Amino acid sequence: MSASDNDALNLFRTSLAASSPPLPTRSADASSASDIAPLTDASHLLFNTQSAADGAQHTALPLTTATRFVSQTNGALDLASIFWCWQNKDKSTGDYIAATQELNTARTSNGLSEVRNLVFAEKLDLINWLSGENDSEFIRSLDDNRQTRAQAHDAAKMASGDGDVVMQDARAEDDKLRDIYALERKTGDRNSILRGSKPTDFSHVRKYAEAFLGRSKASAPTPALITPAPAIRPAKPSSGRRPEPIILLSPSASSLLRLSNVKSFLMDGVYTPPTSTTSTTLNILHVNRVMPSIEPTRPLRFILVESPDNFKPDYWNRVVAVFTTGQAWQFKGYKWSQPAELFSHALGVYVGWRNELLPDTIKG
Numbered sequence: 001m002s003a004s005d006n007d008a009l010n011l012f013r014t015s016l017a018a019s020s021p022p023l024p025t026r027s028a029d030a031s032s033a034s035d036i037a038p039l040t041d042a043s044h045l046l047f048n049t050q051s052a053a054d055g056a057q058h059t060a061l062p063l064t065t066a067t068r069f070v071s072q073t074n075g076a077l078d079l080a081s082i083f084w085c086w087q088n089k090d091k092s093t094g095d096y097i098a099a100t101q102e103l104n105t106a107r108t109s110n111g112l113s114e115v116r117n118l119v120f121a122e123k124l125d126l127i128n129w130l131s132g133e134n135d136s137e138f139i140r141s142l143d144d145n146r147q148t149r150a151q152a153h154d155a156a157k158m159a160s161g162d163g164d165v166v167m168q169d170a171r172a173e174d175d176k177l178r179d180i181y182a183l184e185r186k187t188g189d190r191n192s193i194l195r196g197s198k199p200t201d202f203s204h205v206r207k208y209a210e211a212f213l214g215r216s217k218a219s220a221p222t223p224a225l226i227t228p229a230p231a232i233r234p235a236k237p238s239s240g241r242r243p244e245p246i247i248l249l250s251p252s253a254s255s256l257l258r259l260s261n262v263k264s265f266l267m268d269g270v271y272t273p274p275t276s277t278t279s280t281t282l283n284i285l286h287v288n289r290v291m292p293s294i295e296p297t298r299p300l301r302f303i304l305v306e307s308p309d310n311f312k313p314d315y316w317n318r319v320v321a322v323f324t325t326g327q328a329w330q331f332k333g334y335k336w337s338q339p340a341e342l343f344s345h346a347l348g349v350y351v352g353w354r355n356e357l358l359p360d361t362i363k364g
Contacts (some may be wrong), residue, residue, distance in 0.1 A: 008067050008079050011047040023048045028060040040106040066181040074116045081115045089127045238332045244301050245320040250305050252325045259285050321347040326359035
């Protein structure tokens with residue numbers, strides 16, 4: 001008789017298919033009908049099978065025999081738990097659990113092992129498999145054991161003639177990988193770390209900034225700004241017309257003068273804190289001012305920009321002043337990137353708060 005024929009689950013399934021369910025007995029040698037006992041007193045399970053080759057066969061297995069059915073909560077079930085589950089296949093889950101508790105009380109009083117009940121999904125899976133309806137995900141194959149894998153390991157080494165061949169236990173390797181993944185530290189990408197998983201409202205920061213900068217509501221309203229132009233356009237050459245001088249402002253967010261507030265400061269002498277929304281939409285501004293020392297009868301037009309990106313080479317000859325915050329990166333795209341050289345060609349202007357310390361980069 002092969003190993004599969006002696007397997008408890010295969011014997012159980014075969015006997016049910018032959019309409020000869022197994023019988024609980026008090027001993028392994030059930031020679032008389034008096035040996036048949038209820039499960040409360042039984043220690044073995046008798047299988048009566050018959051085949052054309054071997055004829056009638058009587059096989060008794062202890063009820064404590066471990067089977068290939070592996071429960072997620074109880075591990076490998078013994079034969080007693082399998083038989084008890086089949087006997088209660090038509091009972092509801094509540095009745096099945098109550099009957100299991102009552103059975104265990106009787107078996108322990110007789111010095112026998114307890115049976116374990118299955119959850120609904122496992123119970124249904126086992127009953128369907130024993131009935132021959134489908135396969136079971138909880139039943140291991142016959143060769144799924146360590147001894148068989150060890151024998152296969154030795155056979156592979158003998159066949160190859162190489163004693164250095166390593167064949168690891170796949171289940172043990174999976175356990176190691178599971179432990180490694182459990183200790184894995186999950187890292188985020190740039191978006192999840194810098195921006196977070198949900199948008200954050202920073203409107204309260206704006207309120208604190210306004211209070212800190214001391215915005216005055218009583219100040220005169222900011223004059224209307226000229227519609228921004230896409231780039232600086234050179235004046236059309238005409239006889240006797242002076243080229244329009246250019247003033248460069250600092251694009252730094254910490255600069256006190258930006259395109260949004262420099263016009264009122266230069267023309268009216270009124271300072272209002274810059275607004276970021278307006279600064280991002282403007283890229284050029286024009287200011288007209290009378291310069292008596294140059295032309296007392298007609299105002300001179302100045303062009304104010306924050307970036308020289310649209311400059312042509314001859315535009316640098318028209319730069320008359322540069323407003324700076326003392327940050328060296330401001331001059332990176334300039335024709336003269338060194339402050340000493342830059343301010344030898346144009347006037348350097350720093351605007352700061354009264355009693356505020358001057359940056360070291362603009363001293364001297």
